[in-house]
Amino acid sequence: MTHPAVKALTIRQPWAWAVVYAGKDVENRRWRTSYRGPLLIHAAKEGDPAGAARVLWTMADPGAFGQPRAAFATRGAIIGVAHLADICTDSPSRWAEPNRFHWILEFAEPVDPPVPCSGMPGLWTPPQAAAAAVADQL
Secondary structure (H helix, E strand, O other): OOOOOOEEEEEOOOHHHHHHHOOOOEEEEOOOOOOOEEEEEEEOOOOOOOHHHHHHHHOOOHHHOOOOHHHHHOOOEEEEEEEEEEEEOOOOOOOOOOOOEEEEEEEEEEEEEEEEOOOOOOEEOOOHHHHHHHHHHO
């Protein structure tokens, strides 16, 4: 069953993959939101070409890099869900960047298979069909 307040966030690959599979517990943003709760992790259609090397250097367990590889390459789809617990500017996480709002993410888990849908900037409400497809997998 879907929760009416569920929101989604589009994140470029490989950062979306890192949230779901590599323990990335902070999403760095220039803005904050009052929303707290379930957050669908949407892999953007465009990637970050320099991101793969940065993800590898930041991971606590670099041996896990690239696993599962299909999710690493997935774009234009919801690949996971996490809980947005808080937003701060002083997270001690290895993923936190200076001068950004640190969106604290907990309990990330994959959505497999990914749910294709279009993303958008900012925090957005996913289409009902996409949210239902994600809920059916969890």
